[in-house]
Amino acid sequence: MLVLGIDTSCDDTSVAVLENRKILSNIVSSQIQFHSKYGGIVPEIASRKHIEWIWDVTDRAITEAKVDIKDIDLIAVCKGPGLIGSLLVGLCFAKAISFASKKPLIGVNHLEAHIHSVFLEDRYPNFPFLSLIVSGGHTSLYRVEDIGKYKELGRTRDDAAGEAYDKIAKMIGLTYPGGPLIDKLAKEGNGELIKLPKPMLHGTFDFSFSGLKTAVKLILNNLSDEEGGLSDKLRKDISASFQSVVVEVLIEKIKSASERENLKRVVITGGVAANSELRKRALELEKEGFEIYLPSKSLCTDNAAMIAIAGLHRFKKGERSDLYLNARAYLPL
Ligand code: KG4
Ligand code: ZN
Numbered sequence: 509m510l511v512l513g514i515d516t517s518c519d520d521t522s523v524a525v526l527e528n529r530k531i532l533s534n535i536v537s538s539q540i541q542f543h544s545k546y547g548g549i550v551p552e553i554a555s556r557k558h559i560e561w562i563w564d565v566t567d568r569a570i571t572e573a574k575v576d577i578k579d580i581d582l583i584a585v586c587k588g589p590g591l592i593g594s595l596l597v598g599l600c601f602a603k604a605i606s607f608a609s610k611k612p613l614i615g616v617n618h619l620e621a622h623i624h625s626v627f628l629e630d631r632y633p634n635f636p637f638l639s640l641i642v643s644g645g646h647t648s649l650y651r652v653e654d655i656g657k658y659k660e661l662g663r664t665r666d667d668a669a670g671e672a673y674d675k676i677a678k679m680i681g682l683t684y685p686g687g688p689l690i691d692k693l694a695k696e697g698n699g700e701l702i703k704l705p706k707p708m709l710h711g712t713f714d715f716s717f718s719g720l721k722t723a724v725k726l727i728l729n730n731l732s733d734e735e736g737g738l739s740d741k742l743r744k745d746i747s748a749s750f751q752s753v754v755v756e757v758l759i760e761k762i763k764s765a766s767e768r769e770n771l772k773r774v775v776i777t778g779g780v781a782a783n784s785e786l787r788k789r790a791l792e793l794e795k796e797g798f799e800i801y802l803p804s805k806s807l808c809t810d811n812a813a814m815i816a817i818a819g820l821h822r823f824k825k826g827e828r829s830d831l832y833l834n835a836r837a838y839l840p841l
Contacts, residue, residue: 512569512580512605513816514562516598517590517618518645519549521561524812525573525580526820531628532573534806534813537565544684548674555593562601569812580611584819586812587615587829588836589645595835603831614819615829618810619841622777623652624821625807625814633773633801638765642758642786643778643810644670644685647715649761650841651769655821658841661765662713669754669780672717676724676750680743690747691783697744699752702727706753713765715757720750755785759793766798775801781808 510532513524524534539557543549570577585602588595599615606613623639626632638661639650647664667675670687677686682693704723707716724746731737766772776790782805790800807814 509581509820510575510579511582511584511816511820512566512577513812513814513819514566514583514585514598514602515618515621515810515812515815516558516562516594517586517588518594518810519543519554519557520810521558521565522810522812523562523566523569524816525569525575526813526816528820529628529817531813532575533569534811535565535569535572536806536809536811537561540685547678547684549591551591551593554591555597558594558597562597566601577605578609580609582819582823583611583613584616584816584823585613586618586621586815587833588839589618590835590837592835592837595837599833599835603833607831612823613829613831613833614823614827615833616815616819616822617839617841618815619646619648620658621814621818623650623658623775624818625777625803625811626775626801627817627821628807628813629801629803631801633775633799636771637773637775637801638762638769638771639775639777640758640762640781641778642669642776642780644668644674644687646778647717649713649765651771652775655825660841661769662715662761664715664717665709666716666718667721669715669717669758670778672720672754673780675721676746679721679724679728680738680746685779687780687783690751691785693744693747694751694785695748697741697746697748699745699748701745702749704749704753706757708757708760713761715761717754720753724750751783751785755783755789758786759789762790762793772797773799773801777803777808779809
């Protein structure tokens with residue numbers, strides 16, 4: 509079965525073609541260069557770029573997959589959560605293809621797609637498993653019983669982990685998105701020199717990362733001119749401290765949720781799951797009897813192949829969407 513996947517939920521225009529679980533193409537066209545000078549995503553720019561690019565990206569995905577658009581059996585599109593203007597571009601485009609080609613359409617939840625990205629890998633888990641989604645928009649922990657059966661165990665009460673990375677990066681003069689840059693600088697810094705608060709909320713699997721911004725802001729405010737302001741060394745040490753705190757909180761929450769749920773099979777996905785320290789620490793849990801699943805880095809960050817696989821799974825369970833399908837900025841699983 510050939511599935512066309514479309515994701516325009518945020519700033520990447522992405523289209524993929526799957527042949528069942530096999531990725532034939534997965535084009536992700538990044539808009540970063542248009543947003544980075546603003547230190548974050550500008551929704552109006554994002555939706556305009558999606559309109560400009562969606563045809564071309566689809567053409568590239570079809571060409572690279574060496575298929576004809578007429579051969580596509582299912583069109584899967586992200587319906588939310590995300591930026592409403594951006595989502596609507598992908599949704600209208602998918603509906604038009606579905607209507608013209610008389611092929612079925614299925615709307616996919618972006619969070620469900622992140623969870624399902626692991627099924628694009630050769631090694632994937634049996635049900636049930638725990639799933640931590642750590643991205644720019646979300647930090648949530650689920651118990652996944654089966655396809656379509658998700659129990660939320662916890663979520664962030666303020667900033668998502670990726671959002672915290674991006675905001676701290678901006679504060680120390682790095683460009684957007686800051687996650688990969690902090691990841692790199694942290695390797696050269698000393699995480700022991702600067703003490704940041706560990707936002708570990710007890711008695712809940714919820715997260716809170718916004719206090720870290722205030723802590724870093726205080727450090728930056730107290731820098732005197734005699735000390736030479738924000739040096740490269742300080743930038744590296746702040747990166748290392750911040751990253752070690754975030755990773756420690758994520759790992760501790762996985763461990764405590766696993767204990768309560770009596771489940772040691774864990775999938776970690778979303779953009780922050782591309783983080784080298786988180787990947788290393790997560791894999792170390794295998795020594796404690798955990799079964800850890802980390803999709804490859806390009807499948808952790810936003811991409812349309814994950815939309816296609818989640819759509820295919822829903823379709824196989826008999827679900828379909830009609831042309832009244834609407835986009836939702838807020839759409840919990
Ligand atoms: O999943 P994603 O591509 O988009 C959303 O659904 O939000 O995640 C993007 C987020 C950004 O905040 C980015 O800074 C973060 O993932 N990110 C990273 C790394 N690569 C991307 N954060 C930490 N370390 C990384 N290596
Ligand atoms: Zn995402």
